[in-house]
Amino acid sequence: MPPLAFLPLGAAFVVFGLLSACAVGLVARCALRWSSPGQQLPSTALRAAVVFTPAVLGALGCAALALPNPFVGCHCAEHGLHHPHLCALHLAFALPLVTPSACLLGAWLAVTAPGVLRLLHDTVASTRWTRAVRRLPIVALDGVAVRLADCGAPSAFTIGALWPIVVVDRVLWRSLTDEERRAVAHHEQAHVERRDGLTLLALRLCVALFPSPAGQRLIQAWRAAAEQSCDRYAAGKLGDPAAVAAALVAVEKIRAQGSQGAALPAHAMGALAGGDLSRRVLALLGADPSRQGAEPPLANDVLATAIVAAGTLLLTFVWPGDEFHHAIETLIGHLIH
Template identity: 35%
Template structure:
């Protein structure tokens, strides 16, 4: 049994852990990454996915602050909502410790996996930089174009691709990849992969694929915004994809690089050619959705705590 300040911290962490797993369950149930959301434009879906993977962390922080507020501020309705009677005592053998321990183990495992993925990407990035010729091109017959790197990303285009593209097609590829560089999409992929790893694989995998598609569609839009016709961007995408497949090179949505061709090519061409979704997600609506989840969490965490407490003590 621990008494005092450390016990207070551990109890807050236990409450935050419950809120975290509540957020994971709520986002998973909401299905924010599924087909109906394809009617929203790429930028809106991208923001929504970031809100989805951030929700458990924001809820955990919010619940911790709220519980701290209940102890430090004399507000009657707060005290009625939160009434944890033994907040200054913590028993490692009670049920409170198990969710917290589970979250800590998950965090360590996911952090190690993310570190290894980042280290592998940086090693490949270093080798790619060494392979550039005097014209800053990759000496390779395999047609490929992609961006890589975290803090100082760069565009990599092979001589095998340049030899088979027209000038305007090469400009489209360059504008697309430069958009990834400007947004540091490889770094964002790494962060998103880390945050989504706290969800079940059958939930996390579609979320990562959806984010990868959103990034590619936003980069395609940047190529269009430079004055290029949407049909030309779509035709260039199909051409590069065909060239890559002829050499056995395929895009990988799980990779931290951002490749131009063969990455969700069909969905990207459809997005470019068909009329664009008119719907976007207003920031106010996203904040309202997050606030509703947070309120539901606050109303539930203390109740869940006492229900479990009753089950374990009776």
Template identity: 30%
Template sequence: MRADRPLWILVAVAAATYPALGLAWCVAALFVFHFGQRALGVEEHLGQIAGALLVLMGLLAVGNAVRTVVRGVRQTRRFHTWVVSRRVPIPSSVAVVVNEFGSRAPVTVVDVEQQVAVTVGLLRPSVVISTGLAEILSPAELRAVVAHEQAHAKRRDPLRVLLGQMLAAHLWFLPAAEDMRTRARRSYELAADRDATNRYGQRALAGALLRVLPAAITPGSVAPFADSDLLDARVAQLESGEPPRPHPVSPLRSALTATGACAFLTAVTGAWMFMLIACPCLMT
């Protein structure tokens, strides 16, 4: 699906780096056993420098990815605790809408004045709606909002978002990876909007968007309405019926990405040369 294209690009690029990370661990082991055994030549010194750079890049890549996943899981748990502490019985007006979706993701209503509509949960996503939001929406608008969030839950978009964050953190030396992560998040919102409009029409979703601006940011959640670029894209899709083209990567970020890619490839080449010099058996 086209909504997943930015994420698959991140997956492909990250997967291409894993053999190099394996090489980094081999180089690190050679540093331990090879250092001080004999005098090193210039080529070996250069190879060691390249190997050290590759090891550093690998450590940062893995560390950033692990930290991102841990932070995402903790945020999900904190938000779940927040929801449980404010959960109330589903009002009849919301229950009528929820029943239309049958056995899809469960819907929880929280008693807060803020306008909240969010899908949470990595493996078993659920929809959270606030009483403050339900009170200001018409039945048609509420149906469109629930349909939008149910589309996120059906696709497990919270898990996809966390995966995109992890991959972008893993590819920290390629700034364009962060742009791909943003595009992925944007594509999920636009895809959910298409699901909602296909079911309840453009007017219902457009009315809901107008009523909930600006949405409040709740603990542990992300309010997509607070992103002006994303809002513009969603309005443009409602007007034209087609998702707008994403903004191109800026020249500066493109240059930085090219520099990071060159540094990574140079480190890989130098580390491999050091491996061949330090372990002649690899050449046979």
């Protein structure tokens, strides 16, 4: 069977993904609002799942087309040849769709190539930066390995997708008190344990492959929730949310007085509060007193989404199964005849 016979399935993946991206983007553009100051933001896993929706639905739709309910008889034999068949078991029946599928995939690659290349460039630059910083001496604080670097601006961040490290600017580190250093270190350690660098890379890749009207805003919304989650983790480690809030204010004051010329690597997860300072401080000060000293569970959002997607994929093989598969094929048949 020629490899070109797989092109229609690839085109189906792209179509499902792009339609989902448009739907998610339009809904997010209308409904995505910053919550009121001090309010706890939705879980990072939920916000990440929204960004991953186009890729997940594209994969689920493509799988449902390729393997229509594998627990029953041959779908192609049951429904005949009155419409095209996108079944992985009988790819020859999809050959009439190869040409339009190739045109669609070519257009999609042309549109998404600049974003993917930009992401690749940022990834290579961040990897080189991480390798250079990894050779710096380690300062241990409360069991957290911190590397002090001359960043050119007062900054603290976590970088690295698979093996993240905590980096703090030397000027910032010398300007903080011991309690503030502990707050910053534990905040960044939360990013390390959550593997937020890996999640950010996956989110940017999804937005590059399936552009939507609100893709970047959705990523920023996830980052805001991730920062707040790491604030709560640091508060649990210190046993005092007010101490973490004070550290955020101290870091922001030092940042405002320092140099603004140096930019952080694209995939760095930073502890700088910036314009979201008031929200994060009020969220910490308004935390439930009964939960003070308790550290929230940390988990990787990519892994959480993948587990849910895998369970949903198994479900598509059973329901809606043949019905969904046959409906899409019938629609394609009406469009090309």
